[in-house]
Amino acid sequence: MTKIKSAFKASCSNCGLQKICVPTGLKRTDIDQLDEIVDRKPPYKKNEYLYQVGQKFNSIFAIRAGAVKLFTYSDSGEEIVHGFCLAGDVVGFDGLVNEEYTYNAIALDTTSVCNMPYDQLADLAVKIPDLNHQIMSAMSKKMFDDRMHSELLIKRNADQRVAHFIWNMAERFRNRGYAHDEFRLPILHRDFALYLGLTPETVSRILAKFNSEDIVCWKKKQVQIFNETALKKIAGLAEADPAGQEFG
Amino acid sequence: MTKIKSAFKASCSNCGLQKICVPTGLKRTDIDQLDEIVDRKPPYKKNEYLYQVGQKFNSIFAIRAGAVKLFTYSDSGEEIVHGFCLAGDVVGFDGLVNEEYTYNAIALDTTSVCNMPYDQLADLAVKIPDLNHQIMSAMSKKMFDDRMHSELLIKRNADQRVAHFIWNMAERFRNRGYAHDEFRLPILHRDFALYLGLTPETVSRILAKFNSEDIVCWKKKQVQIFNETALKKIAGLAEADPAGQEFG
DNA sequence: TCCAGTACTTGATTTCAATCAATTCTAATT
DNA sequence: AATTAGAATTGATTGAAATCAAGTACTGGA
Numbered sequence: 001m002t003k004i005k006s007a008f009k010a011s012c013s014n015c016g017l018q019k020i021c022v023p024t025g026l027k028r029t030d031i032d033q034l035d036e037i038v039d040r041k042p043p044y045k046k047n048e049y050l051y052q053v054g055q056k057f058n059s060i061f062a063i064r065a066g067a068v069k070l071f072t073y074s075d076s077g078e079e080i081v082h083g084f085c086l087a088g089d090v091v092g093f094d095g096l097v098n099e100e101y102t103y104n105a106i107a108l109d110t111t112s113v114c115n116m117p118y119d120q121l122a123d124l125a126v127k128i129p130d131l132n133h134q135i136m137s138a139m140s141k142k143m144f145d146d147r148m149h150s151e152l153l154i155k156r157n158a159d160q161r162v163a164h165f166i167w168n169m170a171e172r173f174r175n176r177g178y179a180h181d182e183f184r185l186p187i188l189h190r191d192f193a194l195y196l197g198l199t200p201e202t203v204s205r206i207l208a209k210f211n212s213e214d215i216v217c218w219k220k221k222q223v224q225i226f227n228e229t230a231l232k233k234i235a236g237l238a239e240a241d242p243a244g245q246e247f248g
Numbered sequence: 249m250t251k252i253k254s255a256f257k258a259s260c261s262n263c264g265l266q267k268i269c270v271p272t273g274l275k276r277t278d279i280d281q282l283d284e285i286v287d288r289k290p291p292y293k294k295n296e297y298l299y300q301v302g303q304k305f306n307s308i309f310a311i312r313a314g315a316v317k318l319f320t321y322s323d324s325g326e327e328i329v330h331g332f333c334l335a336g337d338v339v340g341f342d343g344l345v346n347e348e349y350t351y352n353a354i355a356l357d358t359t360s361v362c363n364m365p366y367d368q369l370a371d372l373a374v375k376i377p378d379l380n381h382q383i384m385s386a387m388s389k390k391m392f393d394d395r396m397h398s399e400l401l402i403k404r405n406a407d408q409r410v411a412h413f414i415w416n417m418a419e420r421f422r423n424r425g426y427a428h429d430e431f432r433l434p435i436l437h438r439d440f441a442l443y444l445g446l447t448p449e450t451v452s453r454i455l456a457k458f459n460s461e462d463i464v465c466w467k468k469k470q471v472q473i474f475n476e477t478a479l480k481k482i483a484g485l486a487e488a489d490p491a492g493q494e495f496g
Numbered sequence: 497t498c499c500a501g502t503a504c505t506t507g508a509t510t511t512c513a514a515t516c517a518a519t520t521c522t523a524a525t526t
Numbered sequence: 527a528a529t530t531a532g533a534a535t536t537g538a539t540t541g542a543a544a545t546c547a548a549g550t551a552c553t554g555g556a
Contacts, residue, residue: 072395072399074399074403074484075484075485076484078403080398080399080402080403082395082398093384093387093388093391094388094391094392094395095388096381096384096385096387096388097385097388097389097392102392102395103395122377122380122381125380126374126377126380129370129374132370132373132374132380133344133370135384136341136344136383136384136387137344137345139341139344139384139387139388139391140341140342140343140344140345140387141345142391143341143342143387143390143391143394144342144345144350146391146394146395146398147320147330147342147350147351147394149398150328150330150394150397150398150401151320151322151328153398153401153402153445154328154401154442154443154445155322155326155328155445157542157543158542158543188503188504189503189504190502190503190504194402195402197401197402197403198543198544199543199544199545200503200504200505201504201505201506201543201544201545202542202543202544203504204504204505204506205505205506205543208505208506220552236322236323236324237323405512405513406512406513436533436534437533437534438532438533438534446513446514447513447514447515448533448534448535449513449514449515449534449535449536450512450513450514451534452534452535452536453513453535453536455534456535456536468522497556498555498556499554499555499556500553500554500555500556501552501553501554501555502551502552502553502554503550503551503552503553504549504550504551504552505548505549505550505551506547506548506549506550507546507547507548507549508545508546508547508548509544509545509546509547510543510544510545510546511541511542511543511544511545512541512542512543512544513540513541513542513543514539514540514541514542515538515539515540515541516537516538516539516540517536517537517538517539518535518536518537519534519535519536519537520533520534520535520536521532521533521534521535522531522532522533522534523530523531523532523533524529524530524531524532525528525529525530525531526527526528526529526530
């Protein structure tokens, strides 16, 4: 806990996110090989782009700290928010087809990433089948997230969407070993509204209601959950702890 | 055109969907290797399941003919339609994480598939990097489809959703070399409505309107597009042919 | 510390699509 | 060909969230 971090070279093998990130399930020797190709650049500042739509695909990014927003613009020029990535998430797979990225990825906070050049990663994956599988798993996980997102947009009303989103974020923090009832969420209500297909006004009203009912408070990028049960209930989630819910 | 098909053993190398399906971009010798692991079972009948949620993941399916609906049930038991697959599409990647399928896949019509057992495919992919890349491309393409779906659900009103869906289907037929202004679409209006996050009533009203305006007619699983320009315009798609739009 | 621009809140009104309800049409089965 | 259940249509009504319109509160930079 009180280790002097700077004394260690940053590496996958001493990274706290090993259980969540790409190295999951890899042998120690394989992790060391992966480590060699990882490029750890200085962190992105708030509002810096990791990549943009149309840019040549060259890397996949594992987020070590911070938060990233994925978005595009519709034909009519409105911003469309596709998702948010937190520490331990892997982004950039959208670039695999046609060798260019299909999202814009922007840092919402100061954000450190592990940059994995794709040509090297692909070469390595050929040699390490577990790694190859791991990459596909990460993609498959992303698909699952997207599926949950569409489900939200298709079936849920505004209250349910807001509750579900907050609950989902809490779960992601829980899975990463952080407090799940109180956490920093550097996401603008505006972006959050866009992601849920709602307006900022609607989101504001619902958050005010949840706050007045002592369910959850989200102010100044800080979230506090007071009544987990109520939140889950509004979100339309089954009462019992869903054991199979180990996706983040 | 008038070749006696039964005289040929079905294979990737004589398949008309080669340019769309998994073999795209592979060398002839690689395709032959792929061919060896492909299991071509008798077609699925209408309403037969290719796979179901929770079932052990074992295969990826390339659709040769017919149509498949991907769906799940929400916590509250309502059906949620996630997509439709046509000839040339590849399904089953959702099963990669945790080794089980996360969708239900059901045949909407008599449907022939090429079943690719995943363990064999994975072994082969290790030997053929192009194939590995091809598999990831197919996953990435699926992600792009899902992205278009969320975009539709987030930003578009009912008219735009309906128009966009029909346009998208037409493009898929066009990409596969079929007529794009008249095609069979064995999808119930009910399923179509669920996919778009609308009710059957709303869809029915909009289709009636489009029909009365001589834009498009979709009756008895047969679609005819009379006014492509109007359809695109309603869908909110740019007037000029989007050159970069080669996804299906 | 002030200022300016952006983000957020709150209220009044409108609108689009859902819901409710009743037929009509269609396709599968015998 | 008759039967029947499911699918699609059409109309009347309701309701949830968008929109319009001021306001207030942050936040980052000078």
